[in-house]
Amino acid sequence: MKVVYVSYDGALDPLGSSQVRPYLEGLAGRGVALSLVSFEKPARWRDAEARTSLAARLARHDIRWRPLAYHKRPRLPATGWDLLAGARAVRQEVERTGAGLVHCRGDVAMAMARWARLPPGVRILYDVRGLFADERVDAGSWAAGSPLDRVVRRVEAANLRRADGVVALTAAGLDALRRRRSELPPHRVIPTCADLSVFRPRAPGEPPDYGLVYSGSLGTWYMGREMVAFARAAAAFVPGRPLFLTPDVEEARRAGAAPDWAEVRSVAPAEVPAWLRRGRALFFFIRAVPSKRASCPTKLGEALASGLPVVCNRGIGDLDTILEGGTVGLLVDSFSEEDYARAARRLGALLRDPALPGRCRRLAEAAYSLESGVEAYHQLYLELRPAPAGG
Structure with a gap:
């Protein structure tokens, strides 16, 4: 053909x-x-x-x-x-x-x-x-x-x-x-989809170096200040410093990701898989405008392939359906301190499940490979x- x-x-x-x-x-x-x-x-x-x-x-x-x-x-x-x-x-x-x-x-x-x-x-x-x-x-x-x-x-x-x-x-x-x-x-x-030979989970027994990880550009659709606020709220429930992998380093700093509590790095695309493996969970907030129902963030499949659960807001693509059950991630209902704390508490409990990385990887293999x-x-x-x- x-x-x-x-x-x-x-x-x-x-x-x-x-x-x-x-x-x-x-x-x-x-x-x-x-x-x-x-x-x-x-x-x-x-x-x-x-x-x-x-x-x-x-x-x-x-x-x-x-x-x-x-x-x-x-x-x-x-x-x-x-x-x-x-x-x-x-x-x-x-x-x-x-x-x-x-x-x-x-x-x-x-x-x-x-x-x-x-x-x-x-x-x-x-x-x-x-x-x-x-x-x-x-x-x-x-x-x-x-x-x-x-x-x-x-x-x-x-x-x-x-x-x-x-x-x-x-x-x-x-x-x-x-x-x-x-x-x-x-x-x-x-x-x-993600290349599962490149994005893969940590080796058994290898401890994570970071807590929440954000990966990608900032601006237009991504809600930097809200993500920073959630990362701060999650600190009490998710061990490790949050990591922002983004070429927009200054924008992340302006949003409040200060060096005393968060790490911000700009890395080459080829280095992203190794950095993702060092985190516990991926998170992102996107403006839930009508057009975003047709979007599928590339970072979703990359995170799941890396064995990481995903945290995001409602109204993006098919993520409401994918994450609603709470087995491979969770949804933040609103951008309030109360909902941040509620989601962070649930995430902390989810991360204690030893079967979590395997579930994430299997979903990536089935749907995002x-x-x-x-x-x-x-x-x-x-x-x-x-x-x-x-x-």
Whole structure:
């Protein structure tokens, strides 16, 4: 089977290395002939060593790479230029390889495929990474009903109408898509997954060095001050200093993660798994706006794979369902001191259960492993495979 994979994120970006390349390598291992069209940031493209290393790695997996230049400013003309360049590249790759399926990661990639004037019979998989217009409104980037908002929503609607297959990150996100198109084409819920060979629990008998751990960027969606307040409240119930692993060190300090009680570190992505293993539990609070029902934080699968329970607030993706039972983590009902103390007390009790790391790991293996994600994509590819000519 031949597939053209389109990503508006760069293969050289951290996201590309964690959420694009591993899936492509897994699919290539299942016999899928892949061409990758990606948009690379100029600063990362200038790193000749990284560029050459990635090209060689993709070539070892027989993945053809068609990198294009990403343009950022001015925003609308730059994106329009990239759309045209992407549409042209997608069509060329389909014609060159004879691919019968174009896999589009996100709305911009999907628009490229729609504009590519693909040969008859070529199918398009719409891999929805979030409800983009809703997210921009929730973030305050633009107003609901503004001219830009209306244009983006028309693009999203056209993308969904054209899709021959759909992937959503969460069941709640899939429900939102059903409200926009009642009869969805073949579809799957595939959450953001983790490489279980990289994210793994501590060795038996190895003591943790930290208590609560936060991992990731801060700002926009993540509630830094509330997370700091919870970490302080949890200190009486969760042994060990809290650890904030974030590139936004100064923002963490401004939120109140002071050196006298919390550790804040910026580490390379490759070092994150080892640091996670040194904690007792992962926690994060995200603004529970409507668009976040379609989100699945990458750190969820990474924590569970590392044997860590997860603490978060309600209203994010499918986490209410996943954590409600309290066997692999728990939900904080509100951002009050009373609910912080109640959740911290429950977490302290949960951490005393010696079977906890194993339960977390088993859930990761069942639902958040890279292997399970690759297999889900492969099965959907097979379902969307064009029928043989004359068949």
